[in-house]
Amino acid sequence: MNNMSDPIIIFDKVNKWYGNNFHVLRDIDLSVARGERIVICGPSGSGKSTLIRCINRLEEHQEGRLVVDGIELSDDIKATDAVRKEVGMVFQQFNLFPHLTVLDNLTLSPIWSGKIPKKEAEQNAMQQLERVKIAEQALKYPLQLSGGQQQRVAIARALCLKPKIMLFDEPTSALDPEMIKEVLDVMTELAAQGITMLCVTHEMGFAKAVADRVIFMDEGQIVEQATPQEFFSNPQSPRSRDFLSKILGH
Amino acid sequence: MSARIFEPILARPAPTRSAGPLGWLRSKLFSDWKTSLATLLVGTLLAYYLPQLMDWAVLRARWLSDANDCRAEGVGACWSVVAEKYRIILFGRYPFEEQWRPLVATLLMVSLLVASCIRACWRPALALAWLLVLASFFALMYGDLAGLSKVESDRWGGLPLTILLATLSIALAFPLALAVALGRRSGLPAIRSLCTLYVELVRGVPLISVLFMASFLFPLFMPPGLNIDVLVRVVAGITLFAAAYMAEVIRGGLQAIPRGQVEAAASLGLSYWQTQRLIVLPQALATVVPGLMNNFISIFKDTSLVTIVSLYELTGSLSLGLNSDADWRPYKIEGYFFIALIYFAFCYAMSRYSLWVEQQVNKGKAR
DSSP: OTTTTSOSEEEEEEEEEETTTEEEEEEEEEEEOTTOEEEEEOSTTSSHHHHHHHHTTSSOOSEEEEEETTEEOSSOHHHHHHHHHHEEEEOTTOOOOTTSOHHHHHHHHHHHTSOOOHHHHHHHHHHHHHHTTOGGGTTSOGGGSOHHHHHHHHHHHHHTTOOSEEEEESTTTTSOHHHHHHHHHHHHHHHTTTOEEEEEOOOHHHHHHHOSEEEEEETTEEEEEEOHHHHHHSOOSHHHHHHHHHHHHO | OOOOOOOOOOOOOOOOOOOHHHHHHHHHHSSSHHHHHHHHHHHHHHHHHHHHHHIIIIITOBSSOOHHHHTSTTOOOBTHHHHHHHHHHHHTTSOGGGTHHHHHHHHHHHHHHHHHHSGGGOSHHHHHHHHHHHHHHHHHHHOOSTTOOOOOGGGOEHHHHHHHHHHHHHHHHHHHHHHHHHHHTOSOHHHHHHHHHHHHHHHTSOHHHHHHIIIIIGGGGSOTTOOOOHHHHHHHHHHHHHHHHHHHHHHHHHHTSOHHHHHHHHHTTOOHHHIIIIIIHHHHHHHTHHHHHHHHHHHHHHGGGGGGGTOEEHHHHHHHHHHTOTTTGGGHHHHHHHHHHHHHHHHHHHHHHHHHHHHHHTGGGOO
16 A cells, blocks of 8 residues: 555554463554555454454453554553544444434434534434435334344444544344345445445455455464455465365355 | 246235134133133132122221221121221321321322323423422421421321332432442452442341341440431431342343443443443343332332331331220221222332333334
8 A cells, every 4th residue: 555654553563362371362463554445354263353353442452562543552541532433343243222213323422422412413423324325214223123224324323433444343244145235335335435444254255346455364363464366366375275265165 | 846926925914813702701711621620710719709808898897987886796897997097097106286297298299209200200300399399398297497396207107108218218229229230340349349248248137137227226336416317217228228139130130231232332432431321221221120110119118117116107007006096906907908008009000100111111122
């Protein structure tokens, strides 16, 4: 990427353990350029979700430095708060708030943590809902929507904070096959608008169409990173060749 | 198999089963030999006991007679005891000629409670109404101002005392229980152990002993001259006791909230307290409405235990009124029926209200 001189996310020898024995991230070095779109794949348990969850400090790393948009993540709560305002996240299980309407799901954080007037927050929320093509459902409750609609609401909710970075943690893995496309379409559109995206997914079609870079992880390490063309046509390590043969082979 | 052209079938309503009342009887009461046997057994019992109960409670009952009349041969229930003693049952030892004061105080308090249950009244003015009503309740009961004579709190009794104790204990125990429930899940070990210790200690003793300690032991540790009103000590005792149970009910609700909810809130930049207040507690409390109402109803009835420290609420003032009167003492059972009816009216209203609340909070789950 041309603007690599000013990366928006920097992992510098980041290590993390769950408990005493499970070394989930091992010496992660990674720089993400502004506007870069990255797809992270790898077998389950390889640490890919943990990696992106460290970026908004849903997980804490124990060693190394992690800098997001110039802010170093640490025990300092203020740093974490500042980073979370810059980073939106979409979860595998949607994690919408079932007791609030779709509109209230979207305006909650802008009103409470962004201190934006309710009127303005609602206007902005409706714009985001239109962006994910679901504005007509604004007054429904999340559980009254289909999985694909819920995930699109979740994307709109994350966008309401006007984040510079969007994290996607297997956003289509809990969806019925028929609904995957509507979510991927929204993500593709988003990617075209220049937001920095990190996406854990096994949707290889999406990776090919959208990603600037594919990162392959295994056992807590970044095994290989390359453009999608290179990665899919000519994977370097035996581990990634094996992985690709399994997920593309069926 | 030959290929057939797909033809969509239009949706149609489910078939209705209408076999008339006879069909209903058959399907509900006599569907097989076990059901029929149960129906016959229960039917026989009812046929045997219901007429006897009716005979005692209504046909041979005395309603407005004097005590001698009740003692006549063949007389059933003596409801006259209620007509004769309702003032002392409802208001205890409160001075007879001043009893309009507890009556007005009770009506005010009950109106406030009813208003607090109605959605249209949930506005900031309600908090003001609480302050005003509580203040006028105490002003009316205690007096010593505006020409009202002074009535010490140890003479308060009957229904006003029951309602006051229950209302204050519930209103104070609930926020305390919230804090303790959150505390037991805190990341700070000191707070967590303190809350656990409190819950385990309080749950380990009977309410009677808590009241006993609050009333008799506690004053021994106070500096001489400082005397906290017995009513305050008793409310504190019931509150501390009830909050321990309530905290565990609420904690059950907190455990049921998926981790993803908290993570989503964190990723949206909400603080710990915002997350608890806006995301976790609304959902947790919604799931434990039945359990909480269980607690509230228990507290309402447990107030009857304050008799042990010489406060005569509804149950206590019934005994007070009848034990000292040899003429009417034999009809205590009728008196108990009367206060049972009062307790039931309140508890049933609470339980119906909780059903309504459940419906309201589950709106988002309806398809």
